[in-house]
Amino acid sequence: MVNQPQSTGLRGQSAGSTEICTVGKSGSGLTYRGYDIQTLAENARFEEVAYLLLKGALPTQQQLEDYIAQLQRSRSLPSPLKKVLEQIPSDAHPMDVLRTGTSMLGNLETEQRLEEQQRHADRLLAVTPSILNYWYRYSLYGERIETETDDISVGGHFLHLLHGKPASDLHARVMNVSLILYAEHEFNASTFTARVCASTLSDLHSCITGAIGSLRGPLHGGANEAAMEMISRWSTPDEAERRILEMLERKDKIMGFGHAIYRESDPRSAIIKEWARKLADDVGDNHLYAVSERVDEVMWREKTLFPNADFYHASAYHFMGIPTKLFTPIFVCSRLTGWCAHVFEQRGNNRIIRPSADYAGPERREWVPIEQR
Ligand SMILES: CC(=O)SCCNC(=O)CCNC(=O)[C@H](O)C(C)(C)COP(=O)(O)OP(=O)(O)OC[C@H]1O[C@@H](n2cnc3c(N)ncnc32)[C@H](O)[C@@H]1OP(=O)(O)O
Numbered sequence: 465m466v467n468q469p470q471s472t473g474l475r476g477q478s479a480g481s482t483e484i485c486t487v488g489k490s491g492s493g494l495t496y497r498g499y500d501i502q503t504l505a506e507n508a509r510f511e512e513v514a515y516l517l518l519k520g521a522l523p524t525q526q527q528l529e530d531y532i533a534q535l536q537r538s539r540s541l542p543s544p545l546k547k548v549l550e551q552i553p554s555d556a557h558p559m560d561v562l563r564t565g566t567s568m569l570g571n572l573e574t575e576q577r578l579e580e581q582q583r584h585a586d587r588l589l590a591v592t593p594s595i596l597n598y599w600y601r602y603s604l605y606g607e608r609i610e611t612e613t614d615d616i617s618v619g620g621h622f623l624h625l626l627h628g629k630p631a632s633d634l635h636a637r638v639m640n641v642s643l644i645l646y647a648e649h650e651f652n653a654s655t656f657t658a659r660v661c662a663s664t665l666s667d668l669h670s671c672i673t674g675a676i677g678s679l680r681g682p683l684h685g686g687a688n689e690a691a692m693e694m695i696s697r698w699s700t701p702d703e704a705e706r707r708i709l710e711m712l713e714r715k716d717k718i719m720g721f722g723h724a725i726y727r728e729s730d731p732r733s734a735i736i737k738e739w740a741r742k743l744a745d746d747v748g749d750n751h752l753y754a755v756s757e758r759v760d761e762v763m764w765r766e767k768t769l770f771p772n773a774d775f776y777h778a779s780a781y782h783f784m785g786i787p788t789k790l791f792t793p794i795f796v797c798s799r800l801t802g803w804c805a806h807v808f809e810q811r812g813n814n815r816i817i818r819p820s821a822d823y824a825g826p827e828r829r830e831w832v833p834i835e836q837r
């Protein structure tokens with residue numbers, strides 16, 4: 465590499481307009497189609513938020529009931545997809561399973577016309593927990609589970625498939641909040657991936673498959689798993705403090721902290737933190753929540769860095785008995801709504817996304833025949 469200027473990651477540049485979401489407008493705010501995240505997390509069902517994002521307005525009671533019933537009816541997996549899932553080894557990463565599952569579904573239920581986009585988005589929302597849990601239970605225990613349940617909520621349904629029994633009210637409530645918090649976040653890396661793909665007039669499954677690949681990395685959605693791996697190594701807050709200071713000294717990245725847009729705080733963190741605390745009490749946790757809080761304090765004291773949406777999700781999911789490698793896939797089950805809404809928006813006012821680059825390579829030079837190199 466010759467004279468490569470430091471990468472800006474396109475920070476601070478507008479890459480288009482959107483009516484779906486604002487992030488960090490007043491330093492820490494977050495709204496979905498004008499509704500504040502705190503209000504949504506306190507009052508809404510995730511299915512209501514999905515409807516808002518995908519269809520543009522909050523549903524009436526009847527529309528919500530119809531939508532929930534539609535999602536409930538769309539949870540079954542086609543046999544060829546089950547066969548593909550059964551081939552994937554148990555040590556695969558579940559994000560790779562979702563990537564393959566989404567891609568395979570696109571072969572079986574191909575989007576043919578633009579007018580079908582809503583139907584395909586709703587189907588993806590309904591079926592993703594089935595893809596994940598069918599593979600998980602089959603690859604680990606050899607069970608071919610029934611993926612249709614009576615659960616009304618996506619979150620309750622997810623936990624039911626995972627644990628083989630209906631979720632407690634507390635767990636279903638926390639999942640509901642978590643799915644709302646993760647649903648949408650403007651032009652983040654995975655959503656931008658989906659929009660770039662949509663801008664070539666590609667199909668919805670390709671857009672979502674690409675977005676899953678972008679979300680997987682530890683600098684984005686993968687941070688909730690990385691944060692869990694980190695905090696689970698420490699048994700006391702004092703040990704956590706010592707290790708974090710060592711990591712900062714080595715200039716390691718602390719997963720679950722910092723944000724590309726927010727400057728003061730991530731509004732999702734305080735909400736999920738409170739639920740993590742309630743879950744810690746519920747399970748009688750005697751160290752993990754305290755370790756998390758100490759990491760939070762030290763990061764603020766040493767670096768003025770705050771926890772992002774991923775950090776307290778780690779302990780919250782752990783307290784609900786969710787295996788760490790399913791954390792980021794749950795993010796997918798939620799963010800699908802934001803991704804699809806952005807694909808629709810891109811398609812509604814499209815021009816192929818094709819930025820320029822500042823060339824930093826060598827000047828023009830003479831071709832050297834291979835025998836002279
Ligand atoms: C749902 C989500 O996707 S939220 C994000 C999840 N990702 C993570 O939690 C991974 C850890 N965090 C990070 O890597 C980063 O904070 C990102 C990727 C989220 C944002 O990256 P950037 O926009 O480049 O960060 P930003 O410009 O604010 O960084 C400022 C400084 O803080 C440092 N910094 C930022 N985050 C962290 C962190 N988590 N740990 C240690 N240092 C950090 C940067 O290295 C940089 O230092 P420098 O100026 O000496 O190079």
Ligand SMILES: O=C([O-])CC(=O)C(=O)O
Pocket residue numbers: 487646648649651652653684724725772773
């Ligand atoms: O906005 C971002 O860059 C990352 C993020 O928090 C999200 O996608 O939820």
